[in-house]
Amino acid sequence: MTDLTDLYKQVILDHNKNPRNFGRMKKADKVIEGFNPLCGDKITLYVCLKKNTLSKISFIGTGCAISIASSSLMTEKVLGMKIDESILFFNKIHKMLTSNDPINDDLGKLNSLAGVREYPTRIKCASLAWHALNQTLTSKDKVISTE
Amino acid sequence: MNSSSQTRKDFPILERNINNKPLVYLDNAASTQRPLSVINAVSNYEMNYHSNVHRGVHKLSELSTNAFESSRNKIKNYINAESEREIIFTRGATESINIVASSFGQSFKSGDEIMVSQMEHHSNIVPWQNICKKNNLKLIMIPISKDGEIILDEFAKLLNSNTKLVAITHVSNALGTINPIKKMIHQAHEKGAVVIIDGAQAMSHMKIDVTELDCDFYAMSGHKMFAPTGIGALYGKEKLLDGMPPYQFGGEMILSVNFKETIYNELPYKFEAGTPNISGVIGLGAAIDYLNNLNFDDIKKYELNLLNYLSEKLLQISGLKIIGKPKNRSGVISFMFDNIHAHDIGTIVDKEGVAIRTGHHCAQPIMDFYEVSATARASIAHYNTKNDIDVLIEALNKVKEIFS
Numbered sequence: 001m002t003d004l005t006d007l008y009k010q011v012i013l014d015h016n017k018n019p020r021n022f023g024r025m026k027k028a029d030k031v032i033e034g035f036n037p038l039c040g041d042k043i044t045l046y047v048c049l050k051k052n053t054l055s056k057i058s059f060i061g062t063g064c065a066i067s068i069a070s071s072s073l074m075t076e077k078v079l080g081m082k083i084d085e086s087i088l089f090f091n092k093i094h095k096m097l098t099s100n101d102p103i104n105d106d107l108g109k110l111n112s113l114a115g116v117r118e119y120p121t122r123i124k125c126a127s128l129a130w131h132a133l134n135q136t137l138t139s140k141d142k143v144i145s146t147e
Numbered sequence: 148m149n150s151s152s153q154t155r156k157d158f159p160i161l162e163r164n165i166n167n168k169p170l171v172y173l174d175n176a177a178s179t180q181r182p183l184s185v186i187n188a189v190s191n192y193e194m195n196y197h198s199n200v201h202r203g204v205h206k207l208s209e210l211s212t213n214a215f216e217s218s219r220n221k222i223k224n225y226i227n228a229e230s231e232r233e234i235i236f237t238r239g240a241t242e243s244i245n246i247v248a249s250s251f252g253q254s255f256k257s258g259d260e261i262m263v264s265q266m267e268h269h270s271n272i273v274p275w276q277n278i279c280k281k282n283n284l285k286l287i288m289i290p291i292s293k294d295g296e297i298i299l300d301e302f303a304k305l306l307n308s309n310t311k312l313v314a315i316t317h318v319s320n321a322l323g324t325i326n327p328i329k330k331m332i333h334q335a336h337e338k339g340a341v342v343i344i345d346g347a348q349a350m351s352h353m354k355i356d357v358t359e360l361d362c363d364f365y366a367m368s369g370h371k372m373f374a375p376t377g378i379g380a381l382y383g384k385e386k387l388l389d390g391m392p393p394y395q396f397g398g399e400m401i402l403s404v405n406f407k408e409t410i411y412n413e414l415p416y417k418f419e420a421g422t423p424n425i426s427g428v429i430g431l432g433a434a435i436d437y438l439n440n441l442n443f444d445d446i447k448k449y450e451l452n453l454l455n456y457l458s459e460k461l462l463q464i465s466g467l468k469i470i471g472k473p474k475n476r477s478g479v480i481s482f483m484f485d486n487i488h489a490h491d492i493g494t495i496v497d498k499e500g501v502a503i504r505t506g507h508h509c510a511q512p513i514m515d516f517y518e519v520s521a522t523a524r525a526s527i528a529h530y531n532t533k534n535d536i537d538v539l540i541e542a543l544n545k546v547k548e549i550f551s
Contacts, residue, residue, distance in 0.1 A: 004498055008491075008549050039490050039506050040520040062520050064488035065550070119494060 007115040015069035034132030071129035090134040151532040157182040168500030176526030188433035218432025232414035240347040241270040243366035243381035248274035257283040264289040295322040295471025310340040317349035321510040322471035323479030374434035378427030395420040481522040489521040499542035
Protein backbone atom coordinates (compact mmCIF):
# COMPACT_ATOMS: atom_id res chain seq x y z
CA MET A 1 0.00 0.00 0.00
CA THR A 2 1.05 3.51 -0.65
CA ASP A 3 1.61 5.98 2.08
CA LEU A 4 -1.03 8.57 2.93
CA THR A 5 1.37 11.30 1.91
CA ASP A 6 0.99 10.10 -1.69
CA LEU A 7 -2.63 11.18 -1.47
CA TYR A 8 -2.29 14.20 0.76
CA LYS A 9 0.73 15.78 -0.93
CA GLN A 10 1.86 19.21 0.21
CA VAL A 11 0.47 20.78 -2.98
CA ILE A 12 -2.96 19.33 -2.21
CA LEU A 13 -2.91 20.39 1.42
CA ASP A 14 -1.79 23.87 0.39
CA HIS A 15 -4.47 24.32 -2.28
CA ASN A 16 -7.08 23.01 0.15
CA LYS A 17 -6.03 25.50 2.80
CA ASN A 18 -5.65 28.42 0.40
CA PRO A 19 -7.68 27.67 -2.69
CA ARG A 20 -6.73 29.86 -5.68
CA ASN A 21 -9.36 31.71 -7.70
CA PHE A 22 -11.86 31.10 -4.94
CA GLY A 23 -14.90 33.35 -5.00
CA ARG A 24 -18.12 34.19 -6.73
CA MET A 25 -17.89 35.99 -10.07
CA LYS A 26 -20.55 38.59 -10.70
CA LYS A 27 -20.63 38.63 -14.47
CA ALA A 28 -19.68 35.20 -15.65
CA ASP A 29 -20.55 33.86 -19.09
CA LYS A 30 -21.08 30.41 -17.69
CA VAL A 31 -22.01 29.23 -14.24
CA ILE A 32 -22.05 25.52 -13.64
CA GLU A 33 -22.70 23.44 -10.57
CA GLY A 34 -20.87 20.24 -9.89
CA PHE A 35 -22.42 17.99 -7.29
CA ASN A 36 -21.37 14.63 -5.96
CA PRO A 37 -24.51 13.24 -4.33
CA LEU A 38 -22.52 10.44 -2.79
CA CYS A 39 -20.56 12.66 -0.47
CA GLY A 40 -22.28 16.01 -0.77
CA ASP A 41 -19.28 17.76 -2.37
CA LYS A 42 -20.62 20.79 -4.18
CA ILE A 43 -18.77 23.31 -6.31
CA THR A 44 -19.89 26.17 -8.51
CA LEU A 45 -17.65 27.21 -11.38
CA TYR A 46 -17.68 30.67 -12.97
CA VAL A 47 -16.16 31.10 -16.41
CA CYS A 48 -15.71 34.08 -18.72
CA LEU A 49 -14.93 33.40 -22.36
CA LYS A 50 -13.23 35.77 -24.74
CA LYS A 51 -12.36 34.75 -28.29
CA ASN A 52 -12.62 31.06 -27.45
CA THR A 53 -10.33 31.52 -24.50
CA LEU A 54 -11.06 31.03 -20.83
CA SER A 55 -10.30 34.60 -19.87
CA LYS A 56 -11.50 34.38 -16.29
CA ILE A 57 -12.33 31.49 -14.00
CA SER A 58 -13.24 31.11 -10.35
CA PHE A 59 -15.11 28.70 -8.09
CA ILE A 60 -16.82 28.40 -4.75
CA GLY A 61 -17.90 25.30 -2.90
CA THR A 62 -17.56 22.89 -0.05
CA GLY A 63 -15.94 19.53 -0.17
CA CYS A 64 -13.06 17.38 0.93
CA ALA A 65 -9.43 18.40 0.56
CA ILE A 66 -9.09 16.47 -2.69
CA SER A 67 -12.05 18.11 -4.41
CA ILE A 68 -11.18 21.64 -3.26
CA ALA A 69 -7.51 21.27 -4.18
CA SER A 70 -8.37 19.76 -7.54
CA SER A 71 -10.78 22.62 -8.31
CA SER A 72 -8.17 25.15 -7.28
CA LEU A 73 -5.42 23.52 -9.34
CA MET A 74 -7.74 23.32 -12.32
CA THR A 75 -8.63 27.00 -12.29
CA GLU A 76 -4.94 27.84 -12.11
CA LYS A 77 -4.15 25.56 -15.03
CA VAL A 78 -6.90 26.34 -17.49
CA LEU A 79 -6.95 30.12 -17.04
CA GLY A 80 -6.00 31.61 -20.40
CA MET A 81 -6.34 28.33 -22.28
CA LYS A 82 -8.26 27.97 -25.54
CA ILE A 83 -11.48 25.99 -25.16
CA ASP A 84 -10.22 23.18 -27.41
CA GLU A 85 -7.01 23.04 -25.51
CA SER A 86 -8.75 22.73 -22.15
CA ILE A 87 -10.99 19.95 -23.43
CA LEU A 88 -7.91 18.04 -24.54
CA PHE A 89 -6.42 18.72 -21.16
CA PHE A 90 -9.51 17.36 -19.42
CA ASN A 91 -9.02 14.13 -21.31
CA LYS A 92 -5.44 13.90 -20.11
CA ILE A 93 -6.43 14.49 -16.49
CA HIS A 94 -9.27 12.03 -16.75
CA LYS A 95 -6.90 9.42 -18.08
CA MET A 96 -4.37 10.15 -15.39
CA LEU A 97 -6.99 9.72 -12.64
CA THR A 98 -8.61 6.58 -13.96
CA SER A 99 -5.99 4.55 -15.82
CA ASN A 100 -2.84 2.78 -14.77
CA ASP A 101 -0.74 4.24 -17.58
CA PRO A 102 2.50 5.90 -16.57
CA ILE A 103 1.96 9.47 -15.54
CA ASN A 104 2.77 12.08 -18.16
CA ASP A 105 5.37 14.59 -17.10
CA ASP A 106 3.74 17.53 -18.85
CA LEU A 107 0.96 17.72 -16.29
CA GLY A 108 3.18 19.62 -13.87
CA LYS A 109 1.65 20.34 -10.49
CA LEU A 110 -1.46 18.41 -11.47
CA ASN A 111 0.56 15.22 -11.13
CA SER A 112 -0.01 15.62 -7.43
CA LEU A 113 -3.58 14.43 -8.00
CA ALA A 114 -2.37 11.08 -9.28
CA GLY A 115 -2.33 9.72 -5.71
CA VAL A 116 -6.09 9.14 -5.89
CA ARG A 117 -5.53 6.26 -8.29
CA GLU A 118 -4.84 4.15 -5.23
CA TYR A 119 -8.10 5.26 -3.64
CA PRO A 120 -10.93 4.35 -6.03
CA THR A 121 -13.54 5.86 -3.73
CA ARG A 122 -11.86 9.25 -4.00
CA ILE A 123 -11.44 9.53 -7.78
CA LYS A 124 -14.77 11.31 -8.08
CA CYS A 125 -13.60 13.91 -5.57
CA ALA A 126 -10.64 14.71 -7.80
CA SER A 127 -12.58 14.74 -11.05
CA LEU A 128 -15.67 16.70 -9.94
CA ALA A 129 -14.50 20.14 -11.03
CA TRP A 130 -13.02 18.83 -14.26
CA HIS A 131 -16.25 17.13 -15.23
CA ALA A 132 -18.18 20.29 -14.49
CA LEU A 133 -15.89 22.38 -16.66
CA ASN A 134 -15.78 19.88 -19.47
CA GLN A 135 -19.55 19.62 -19.49
CA THR A 136 -19.94 23.37 -19.87
CA LEU A 137 -17.37 23.66 -22.59
CA THR A 138 -18.64 20.75 -24.64
CA SER A 139 -22.37 21.41 -24.24
CA LYS A 140 -24.24 23.27 -26.93
CA ASP A 141 -26.60 24.89 -24.45
CA LYS A 142 -27.07 28.59 -24.47
CA VAL A 143 -24.74 30.56 -22.28
CA ILE A 144 -26.01 30.56 -18.71
CA SER A 145 -26.05 34.03 -17.28
CA THR A 146 -26.07 35.05 -13.65
CA GLU A 147 -28.06 38.16 -14.52
CA MET B 148 -19.86 -7.92 31.18
CA ASN B 149 -16.95 -9.43 29.36
CA SER B 150 -18.61 -9.11 26.01
CA SER B 151 -15.64 -8.81 23.78
CA SER B 152 -13.56 -11.95 23.48
CA GLN B 153 -16.29 -14.62 23.28
CA THR B 154 -18.67 -12.43 21.27
CA ARG B 155 -15.98 -11.48 18.79
CA LYS B 156 -15.31 -15.14 18.08
CA ASP B 157 -18.88 -15.42 16.78
CA PHE B 158 -18.01 -12.95 13.99
CA PRO B 159 -15.28 -14.36 11.74
CA ILE B 160 -14.76 -11.12 9.79
CA LEU B 161 -13.49 -9.36 12.91
CA GLU B 162 -10.35 -11.51 12.65
CA ARG B 163 -9.18 -9.97 9.40
CA ASN B 164 -6.77 -7.19 8.67
CA ILE B 165 -7.41 -4.08 6.63
CA ASN B 166 -4.39 -2.24 5.27
CA ASN B 167 -2.22 -4.52 7.40
CA LYS B 168 -3.95 -3.41 10.57
CA PRO B 169 -6.57 -5.36 12.53
CA LEU B 170 -10.03 -4.38 11.35
CA VAL B 171 -11.84 -1.95 13.63
CA TYR B 172 -15.41 -2.05 12.41
CA LEU B 173 -17.36 1.01 13.51
CA ASP B 174 -19.84 1.20 10.66
CA ASN B 175 -22.58 -0.90 12.23
CA ALA B 176 -25.35 1.60 11.58
CA ALA B 177 -24.72 1.06 7.86
CA SER B 178 -24.60 -2.71 8.19
CA THR B 179 -23.78 -5.11 11.00
CA GLN B 180 -21.53 -8.12 10.47
CA ARG B 181 -22.81 -11.69 10.44
CA PRO B 182 -22.19 -14.28 13.12
CA LEU B 183 -20.97 -17.69 12.00
CA SER B 184 -24.36 -19.20 12.86
CA VAL B 185 -26.04 -17.02 10.21
CA ILE B 186 -23.35 -17.76 7.63
CA ASN B 187 -23.71 -21.50 8.34
CA ALA B 188 -27.51 -21.44 8.16
CA VAL B 189 -27.39 -19.79 4.74
CA SER B 190 -24.68 -22.07 3.46
CA ASN B 191 -26.44 -25.18 4.80
CA TYR B 192 -29.57 -24.17 2.92
CA GLU B 193 -27.64 -23.47 -0.29
CA MET B 194 -25.74 -26.75 -0.08
CA ASN B 195 -28.37 -29.12 1.25
CA TYR B 196 -31.96 -28.12 0.75
CA HIS B 197 -32.36 -25.30 -1.73
CA SER B 198 -35.65 -25.49 -3.53
CA ASN B 199 -38.58 -23.16 -4.18
CA VAL B 200 -40.94 -22.73 -1.25
CA HIS B 201 -44.67 -23.50 -0.99
CA ARG B 202 -46.74 -25.82 -3.12
CA GLY B 203 -43.90 -28.19 -4.03
CA VAL B 204 -44.69 -31.81 -3.22
CA HIS B 205 -41.12 -33.03 -3.12
CA LYS B 206 -38.92 -33.37 -0.05
CA LEU B 207 -36.61 -30.42 -0.77
CA SER B 208 -39.53 -28.08 -1.15
CA GLU B 209 -40.93 -29.30 2.13
CA LEU B 210 -37.61 -28.67 3.87
CA SER B 211 -37.15 -25.19 2.46
CA THR B 212 -40.79 -24.26 3.14
CA ASN B 213 -40.47 -25.40 6.74
CA ALA B 214 -37.30 -23.42 7.28
CA PHE B 215 -38.81 -20.40 5.53
CA GLU B 216 -41.99 -20.41 7.59
CA SER B 217 -40.17 -21.17 10.81
CA SER B 218 -38.25 -17.90 10.30
CA ARG B 219 -41.57 -16.10 10.16
CA ASN B 220 -42.60 -17.77 13.38
CA LYS B 221 -39.30 -16.79 15.01
CA ILE B 222 -39.79 -13.13 14.10
CA LYS B 223 -43.39 -13.20 15.28
CA ASN B 224 -42.32 -14.57 18.66
CA TYR B 225 -39.26 -12.34 18.92
CA ILE B 226 -41.16 -9.07 18.46
CA ASN B 227 -44.26 -10.41 20.26
CA ALA B 228 -46.69 -10.06 17.38
CA GLU B 229 -50.04 -11.77 17.64
CA SER B 230 -49.83 -13.92 14.54
CA GLU B 231 -47.55 -14.95 11.67
CA ARG B 232 -50.07 -13.25 9.41
CA GLU B 233 -48.67 -9.97 10.66
CA ILE B 234 -45.12 -10.65 9.44
CA ILE B 235 -44.43 -9.80 5.78
CA PHE B 236 -41.00 -10.57 4.33
CA THR B 237 -39.53 -7.65 2.38
CA ARG B 238 -36.20 -6.59 0.92
CA GLY B 239 -35.54 -4.44 3.96
CA ALA B 240 -36.88 -1.53 5.97
CA THR B 241 -37.09 0.62 2.83
CA GLU B 242 -39.42 -1.80 1.08
CA SER B 243 -41.40 -2.28 4.29
CA ILE B 244 -42.09 1.45 4.44
CA ASN B 245 -42.85 1.56 0.72
CA ILE B 246 -45.50 -1.15 1.09
CA VAL B 247 -47.30 0.88 3.73
CA ALA B 248 -46.95 4.12 1.76
CA SER B 249 -48.16 2.78 -1.55
CA SER B 250 -50.82 0.38 -0.24
CA PHE B 251 -52.14 1.83 3.00
CA GLY B 252 -51.51 5.30 1.58
CA GLN B 253 -54.19 4.74 -1.07
CA SER B 254 -56.86 5.30 1.55
CA PHE B 255 -55.76 8.89 2.19
CA LYS B 256 -57.72 11.76 0.69
CA SER B 257 -56.90 15.29 -0.35
CA GLY B 258 -56.24 17.43 2.72
CA ASP B 259 -55.18 14.51 4.93
CA GLU B 260 -51.89 14.96 6.74
CA ILE B 261 -48.86 12.71 7.11
CA MET B 262 -46.32 13.59 9.79
CA VAL B 263 -42.65 12.76 9.49
CA SER B 264 -39.88 13.80 11.87
CA GLN B 265 -36.98 15.98 10.82
CA MET B 266 -34.49 13.26 11.76
CA GLU B 267 -35.79 10.59 9.37
CA HIS B 268 -33.65 8.61 6.97
CA HIS B 269 -34.56 9.38 3.34
CA SER B 270 -36.37 6.04 3.24
CA ASN B 271 -38.91 7.33 5.73
CA ILE B 272 -39.36 10.69 3.97
CA VAL B 273 -39.40 10.10 0.22
CA PRO B 274 -42.16 7.43 0.08
CA TRP B 275 -44.42 9.80 2.04
CA GLN B 276 -43.47 12.78 -0.07
CA ASN B 277 -44.38 10.79 -3.15
CA ILE B 278 -47.80 9.70 -1.89
CA CYS B 279 -48.49 13.26 -0.69
CA LYS B 280 -47.80 14.65 -4.16
CA LYS B 281 -49.87 11.98 -5.86
CA ASN B 282 -52.92 12.29 -3.62
CA ASN B 283 -52.64 15.95 -2.70
CA LEU B 284 -51.90 15.27 0.97
CA LYS B 285 -49.97 17.50 3.33
CA LEU B 286 -46.55 16.40 4.53
CA ILE B 287 -45.93 17.86 7.98
CA MET B 288 -42.46 17.89 9.55
CA ILE B 289 -42.04 17.26 13.28
CA PRO B 290 -39.15 19.55 14.28
CA ILE B 291 -36.15 18.53 16.37
CA SER B 292 -34.11 20.49 18.91
CA LYS B 293 -30.40 21.35 18.62
CA ASP B 294 -29.73 18.45 20.97
CA GLY B 295 -31.20 16.18 18.30
CA GLU B 296 -34.45 15.25 20.01
CA ILE B 297 -37.99 15.44 18.68
CA ILE B 298 -39.72 18.46 20.25
CA LEU B 299 -42.63 16.67 21.89
CA ASP B 300 -44.63 19.83 22.57
CA GLU B 301 -44.50 20.68 18.87
CA PHE B 302 -45.51 17.16 17.99
CA ALA B 303 -48.56 17.38 20.26
CA LYS B 304 -49.50 20.73 18.75
CA LEU B 305 -49.16 19.48 15.17
CA LEU B 306 -51.36 16.43 15.73
CA ASN B 307 -54.95 17.05 14.67
CA SER B 308 -57.96 15.26 13.32
CA ASN B 309 -56.54 15.44 9.77
CA THR B 310 -53.40 13.56 10.81
CA LYS B 311 -53.77 10.16 9.22
CA LEU B 312 -50.30 8.74 9.69
CA VAL B 313 -47.18 9.43 11.73
CA ALA B 314 -43.84 8.01 10.51
CA ILE B 315 -40.95 8.08 12.97
CA THR B 316 -37.69 6.32 13.41
CA HIS B 317 -37.12 4.34 16.58
CA VAL B 318 -33.41 5.23 16.65
CA SER B 319 -31.87 7.95 14.47
CA ASN B 320 -29.22 6.63 12.09
CA ALA B 321 -27.40 9.98 12.05
CA LEU B 322 -27.65 11.08 15.69
CA GLY B 323 -28.32 7.91 17.64
CA THR B 324 -31.34 9.45 19.36
CA ILE B 325 -33.77 6.92 20.84
CA ASN B 326 -37.18 8.46 20.30
CA PRO B 327 -39.92 8.16 22.93
CA ILE B 328 -42.04 6.25 20.47
CA LYS B 329 -44.37 4.61 22.97
CA LYS B 330 -45.57 7.98 24.16
CA MET B 331 -45.80 9.34 20.60
CA ILE B 332 -47.77 6.31 19.42
CA HIS B 333 -50.23 6.81 22.25
CA GLN B 334 -50.64 10.51 21.43
CA ALA B 335 -51.11 9.80 17.72
CA HIS B 336 -53.70 7.11 18.44
CA GLU B 337 -55.69 9.55 20.54
CA LYS B 338 -56.12 11.62 17.37
CA GLY B 339 -56.96 8.57 15.32
CA ALA B 340 -53.68 8.46 13.40
CA VAL B 341 -51.84 5.30 12.46
CA VAL B 342 -48.12 5.03 13.35
CA ILE B 343 -45.29 3.38 11.43
CA ILE B 344 -41.94 2.96 13.16
CA ASP B 345 -38.69 2.65 11.22
CA GLY B 346 -36.92 0.11 13.37
CA ALA B 347 -33.84 -0.42 11.18
CA GLN B 348 -31.41 1.02 13.74
CA ALA B 349 -33.07 -0.33 16.85
CA MET B 350 -33.21 -4.09 16.38
CA SER B 351 -29.53 -4.85 17.08
CA HIS B 352 -29.46 -2.77 20.26
CA MET B 353 -32.70 -3.50 22.09
CA LYS B 354 -35.54 -5.96 22.44
CA ILE B 355 -38.66 -4.90 20.54
CA ASP B 356 -42.18 -5.67 21.67
CA VAL B 357 -44.72 -4.46 19.12
CA THR B 358 -47.67 -5.35 21.35
CA GLU B 359 -46.33 -3.31 24.23
CA LEU B 360 -45.46 -0.41 21.89
CA ASP B 361 -48.87 -0.70 20.24
CA CYS B 362 -47.37 0.52 16.94
CA ASP B 363 -49.42 -0.14 13.82
CA PHE B 364 -46.45 -0.94 11.59
CA TYR B 365 -42.80 -1.68 12.37
CA ALA B 366 -40.15 -1.84 9.60
CA MET B 367 -37.06 -4.04 9.98
CA SER B 368 -33.84 -4.51 8.01
CA GLY B 369 -32.08 -7.86 8.22
CA HIS B 370 -28.57 -6.64 7.54
CA LYS B 371 -28.77 -4.18 10.42
CA MET B 372 -29.52 -7.02 12.83
CA PHE B 373 -26.79 -9.54 11.89
CA ALA B 374 -28.72 -11.12 8.98
CA PRO B 375 -27.83 -10.91 5.26
CA THR B 376 -28.62 -7.93 3.02
CA GLY B 377 -31.69 -7.89 0.80
CA ILE B 378 -34.02 -9.26 3.46
CA GLY B 379 -36.19 -7.54 6.02
CA ALA B 380 -39.68 -7.63 7.39
CA LEU B 381 -42.74 -5.53 7.93
CA TYR B 382 -44.86 -6.02 10.99
CA GLY B 383 -48.41 -4.72 10.63
CA LYS B 384 -51.52 -5.13 12.75
CA GLU B 385 -53.63 -7.79 11.10
CA LYS B 386 -56.77 -5.72 10.84
CA LEU B 387 -54.87 -3.00 8.98
CA LEU B 388 -53.01 -5.38 6.66
CA ASP B 389 -56.29 -7.15 5.92
CA GLY B 390 -57.86 -4.00 4.58
CA MET B 391 -54.90 -3.02 2.43
CA PRO B 392 -54.69 -3.70 -1.30
CA PRO B 393 -51.70 -5.78 -2.54
CA TYR B 394 -48.46 -3.95 -3.25
CA GLN B 395 -47.16 -6.08 -6.09
CA PHE B 396 -48.92 -8.62 -8.22
CA GLY B 397 -47.97 -12.02 -9.58
CA GLY B 398 -47.34 -15.52 -8.33
CA GLU B 399 -47.58 -16.51 -4.69
CA MET B 400 -49.92 -13.63 -3.81
CA ILE B 401 -52.96 -15.23 -5.50
CA LEU B 402 -55.50 -17.90 -4.65
CA SER B 403 -57.03 -18.26 -8.08
CA VAL B 404 -56.55 -16.57 -11.40
CA ASN B 405 -58.62 -16.44 -14.54
CA PHE B 406 -58.92 -13.76 -17.17
CA LYS B 407 -62.05 -12.33 -15.58
CA GLU B 408 -60.88 -12.08 -12.02
CA THR B 409 -58.11 -12.90 -9.59
CA ILE B 410 -58.66 -13.71 -5.96
CA TYR B 411 -55.78 -12.63 -3.77
CA ASN B 412 -54.10 -14.89 -1.29
CA GLU B 413 -54.53 -14.44 2.44
CA LEU B 414 -52.08 -12.72 4.76
CA PRO B 415 -49.13 -12.59 4.76
CA TYR B 416 -48.77 -13.97 1.20
CA LYS B 417 -50.95 -11.21 -0.26
CA PHE B 418 -47.89 -8.97 0.11
CA GLU B 419 -45.27 -11.45 -1.02
CA ALA B 420 -45.54 -11.63 -4.81
CA GLY B 421 -42.95 -13.70 -6.63
CA THR B 422 -40.38 -16.20 -5.40
CA PRO B 423 -39.00 -14.76 -2.18
CA ASN B 424 -35.43 -14.36 -0.98
CA ILE B 425 -35.40 -17.79 0.64
CA SER B 426 -31.77 -17.87 1.74
CA GLY B 427 -32.19 -14.36 3.15
CA VAL B 428 -35.24 -15.42 5.15
CA ILE B 429 -33.36 -18.43 6.52
CA GLY B 430 -30.43 -16.17 7.42
CA LEU B 431 -32.82 -13.78 9.11
CA GLY B 432 -34.26 -16.66 11.13
CA ALA B 433 -30.76 -17.63 12.25
CA ALA B 434 -30.09 -13.99 13.20
CA ILE B 435 -33.22 -14.01 15.36
CA ASP B 436 -31.90 -17.16 17.07
CA TYR B 437 -28.66 -15.29 17.68
CA LEU B 438 -30.52 -12.27 19.10
CA ASN B 439 -32.56 -14.57 21.32
CA ASN B 440 -29.37 -15.76 22.98
CA LEU B 441 -28.26 -12.24 23.85
CA ASN B 442 -28.99 -10.58 27.14
CA PHE B 443 -30.13 -7.12 26.10
CA ASP B 444 -30.04 -5.74 29.64
CA ASP B 445 -26.30 -6.43 29.68
CA ILE B 446 -25.82 -5.31 26.11
CA LYS B 447 -27.52 -1.99 26.72
CA LYS B 448 -25.22 -1.31 29.66
CA TYR B 449 -22.16 -2.45 27.76
CA GLU B 450 -22.95 -0.36 24.69
CA LEU B 451 -23.86 2.73 26.69
CA ASN B 452 -20.58 2.43 28.50
CA LEU B 453 -18.76 2.20 25.16
CA LEU B 454 -20.66 5.18 23.74
CA ASN B 455 -19.84 7.29 26.78
CA TYR B 456 -16.20 6.30 26.48
CA LEU B 457 -16.24 7.18 22.78
CA SER B 458 -17.87 10.55 23.34
CA GLU B 459 -15.49 11.39 26.19
CA LYS B 460 -12.44 10.51 24.07
CA LEU B 461 -13.75 12.36 21.03
CA LEU B 462 -14.31 15.52 23.03
CA GLN B 463 -10.69 15.44 24.17
CA ILE B 464 -9.62 16.05 20.57
CA SER B 465 -9.43 19.79 20.08
CA GLY B 466 -11.46 21.15 17.20
CA LEU B 467 -13.74 18.13 17.08
CA LYS B 468 -17.46 18.66 17.44
CA ILE B 469 -20.13 16.05 18.19
CA ILE B 470 -23.43 16.55 16.39
CA GLY B 471 -26.46 16.34 18.67
CA LYS B 472 -26.65 15.60 22.38
CA PRO B 473 -29.72 13.42 22.91
CA LYS B 474 -30.33 12.20 26.46
CA ASN B 475 -31.20 8.74 25.22
CA ARG B 476 -28.74 7.57 22.64
CA SER B 477 -27.99 4.26 21.03
CA GLY B 478 -25.23 3.04 18.81
CA VAL B 479 -24.25 6.16 16.91
CA ILE B 480 -22.11 9.27 17.31
CA SER B 481 -21.69 11.77 14.46
CA PHE B 482 -18.82 14.20 14.61
CA MET B 483 -16.77 16.61 12.54
CA PHE B 484 -13.81 18.93 12.48
CA ASP B 485 -14.26 22.55 11.49
CA ASN B 486 -11.64 22.52 8.79
CA ILE B 487 -11.34 18.92 7.77
CA HIS B 488 -13.90 17.32 5.52
CA ALA B 489 -15.47 14.06 6.63
CA HIS B 490 -14.19 12.21 3.57
CA ASP B 491 -10.62 13.06 4.35
CA ILE B 492 -11.22 11.73 7.86
CA GLY B 493 -12.73 8.54 6.42
CA THR B 494 -9.82 7.85 4.08
CA ILE B 495 -7.14 8.49 6.67
CA VAL B 496 -8.68 6.36 9.43
CA ASP B 497 -9.27 3.58 6.90
CA LYS B 498 -5.50 3.43 6.51
CA GLU B 499 -5.40 2.45 10.17
CA GLY B 500 -7.93 -0.31 9.58
CA VAL B 501 -10.85 1.69 10.97
CA ALA B 502 -14.18 1.59 9.11
CA ILE B 503 -16.47 4.53 9.80
CA ARG B 504 -19.07 6.19 7.60
CA THR B 505 -18.72 9.68 6.18
CA GLY B 506 -21.25 11.81 4.32
CA HIS B 507 -24.85 12.80 4.85
CA HIS B 508 -25.98 9.33 6.04
CA CYS B 509 -29.08 9.47 3.81
CA ALA B 510 -30.50 12.07 6.16
CA GLN B 511 -29.95 15.35 4.32
CA PRO B 512 -32.66 17.23 6.26
CA ILE B 513 -30.62 16.69 9.44
CA MET B 514 -27.46 17.92 7.73
CA ASP B 515 -29.36 21.03 6.62
CA PHE B 516 -30.68 21.51 10.13
CA TYR B 517 -27.16 21.51 11.59
CA GLU B 518 -25.86 23.43 8.55
CA VAL B 519 -23.20 20.88 7.72
CA SER B 520 -22.60 19.10 4.44
CA ALA B 521 -21.20 15.90 5.83
CA THR B 522 -20.20 14.29 9.10
CA ALA B 523 -18.13 11.33 10.17
CA ARG B 524 -20.10 8.70 12.01
CA ALA B 525 -18.87 5.96 14.32
CA SER B 526 -21.49 3.35 15.12
CA ILE B 527 -21.02 0.46 17.49
CA ALA B 528 -22.34 -3.04 18.00
CA HIS B 529 -22.04 -5.30 21.02
CA TYR B 530 -18.87 -6.85 19.55
CA ASN B 531 -16.93 -3.59 19.67
CA THR B 532 -14.46 -2.92 22.45
CA LYS B 533 -12.71 -0.01 24.15
CA ASN B 534 -9.68 -0.98 22.16
CA ASP B 535 -11.62 -0.29 18.92
CA ILE B 536 -12.32 3.18 20.19
CA ASP B 537 -8.72 3.77 21.22
CA VAL B 538 -7.60 2.85 17.70
CA LEU B 539 -10.15 5.25 16.19
CA ILE B 540 -9.03 8.07 18.47
CA GLU B 541 -5.39 7.47 17.58
CA ALA B 542 -6.32 7.52 13.89
CA LEU B 543 -8.22 10.77 14.35
CA ASN B 544 -5.12 12.30 15.89
CA LYS B 545 -3.27 11.30 12.69
CA VAL B 546 -5.94 13.12 10.69
CA LYS B 547 -5.25 16.24 12.71
CA GLU B 548 -1.51 15.84 12.21
CA ILE B 549 -1.84 15.66 8.42
CA PHE B 550 -4.06 18.72 8.27
CA SER B 551 -2.21 20.72 10.91
